[in-house]
Every structure is written in C-alpha cells, then in structure tokens.
Amino acid sequence: MIDLIWTVLDQAGEHAALLLVCVFLFAVIDAALGVGAVLPGETGIVFAAIALADSPAHLALAVVAAATGAFLGDHIGFAVGRKLGPRLGETKLIKRLGQDRWMTARDFVARRFWVVIVARLMPGIRTLVAAAAGASTIRYRRFAAICAVAAAIWATLWVIGGATIGPVLLEIIDKYTIPSLLVAGAAIVTAVVVQRRRVRTRS
Numbered sequence: 001m002i003d004l005i006w007t008v009l010d011q012a013g014e015h016a017a018l019l020l021v022c023v024f025l026f027a028v029i030d031a032a033l034g035v036g037a038v039l040p041g042e043t044g045i046v047f048a049a050i051a052l053a054d055s056p057a058h059l060a061l062a063v064v065a066a067a068t069g070a071f072l073g074d075h076i077g078f079a080v081g082r083k084l085g086p087r088l089g090e091t092k093l094i095k096r097l098g099q100d101r102w103m104t105a106r107d108f109v110a111r112r113f114w115v116v117i118v119a120r121l122m123p124g125i126r127t128l129v130a131a132a133a134g135a136s137t138i139r140y141r142r143f144a145a146i147c148a149v150a151a152a153i154w155a156t157l158w159v160i161g162g163a164t165i166g167p168v169l170l171e172i173i174d175k176y177t178i179p180s181l182l183v184a185g186a187a188i189v190t191a192v193v194v195q196r197r198r199v200r201t202r203s
Contacts, residue, residue: 081134
C-alpha cells in the first residue's frame with residue numbers, strides 16, 4: 001500500500017503546476033465556512049508537499065499557494081458572517097458543526113490580536129473563526145491582518161512540516177501497520193471475551 005502511495009506521489013511530483021493549484025484549492029476549501037471541520041485540507045497539502053519535497057522552489061510556491069488559499073477561504077467565511085450576523089449561530093450548518101465550537105470561536109475573536117491568530121491555527125474551531133469574526137463587530141482591517149499572519153504561519157507549518165516529516169511518517173506506517181493491526185485485533189477479541197464472561201458470571 002505504501003509503495004503504491006510513493007509511486008503516485010513520485011508521478012504527481014512531475015506535475016508541479018497542477019499540485020500547486022491543488023494546494024491552493026485544498027486551502028480554500030479547508031478555510032471556507034466550516035468545511036475544514038468536516039474535510040480537513042491539511043491531508044492533501046501534506047501529500048502535495050511530500051511530492052514536491054525535492055524542489056525547494058516548488059515548496060516555497062506551495063507555501064504561497066496554501067497561504068493565499070487560506071486567506072481567500074477566510075474571507076469567504078468572514079463575508080458570510082458579516083452578511084448573516086449573529087443569526088449565523090442559529091443556522092443548520094453551525095448546529096451541525098457544533099454550537100460549542102461556534103461559541104468558542106466567538107470567544108476567541110473577542111480577545112487580543114495574537115489570541116485570534118492562535119485560534120485560527122487550532123483544529124476544530126479554526127474554520128469557524130473567520131465567520132465568527134464576520135458576525136462580530138471586529139473591523140475588517142484588523143481581521144485582514146490577523147488572517148494574513150495566521151494563513152502564512154498555517155501554510156508554512158503544513159507545507160514545510162509535511163515535506164520534512166511526511167516521508168518519515170509513511171515509513172513508520174509501512175513498518176508498523178500490520179503489527180499494530182494485529183495488536184488492535186487481539187485487544188478487541190480479548191475485550192469481547194472478557195465482557196461475555198462477565199455477563200455469564202452475573203447471570
């Protein structure tokens with residue numbers, strides 16, 4: 001399985017321009033209102049980064065593409081939040097994604113500049129931060145500055161981190177997947193047997 005993944009990544013690396021477009025789209029989709037909570041774009045970005053790892057120039061362009069995409073996606077969320085205002089928290093989408101996440105995002109937006117940047121990097125609520133900012137009274141200039149800094153940090157972490165650590169993780173998965181599955185299977189069987197014995201003992 002891992003060999004197949006490496007083959008696909010090697011072939012994909014020969015189409016750098018297409019990969020950069022994909023990185024941009026992954027980032028936009030991930031940052032757009034709530035989408036990242038359901039379909040994280042980091043996975044695609046990491047695989048693209050691994051495929052482009054042999055070219056520092058392409059990695060730099062991937063960081064730019066990811067940051068630009070995240071910046072644009074955040075603006076989509078901000079625009080939706082500004083148009084709907086506080087009513088956004090009562091929509092079916094927010095209820096489906098989680099009211100607790102929405103309230104946490106709103107709380108972060110009401111705090112200091114660096115806190116909002118950190119919130120934009122946190123899994124689970126980051127994709128709602130832009131919409132929460134739009135629904136709040138935050139000024140656009142402040143939001144744009146926060147968005148630009150956070151997008152640059154996020155893109156750098158996932159692209160450079162993916163290119164650096166991604167190959168190592170794939171090797172670990174390739175080496176330990178089967179043993180891990182066997183251990184997990186044995187643990188499940190043991191748990192089921194113990195549970196049945198307890199039920200029989202009680203009855």
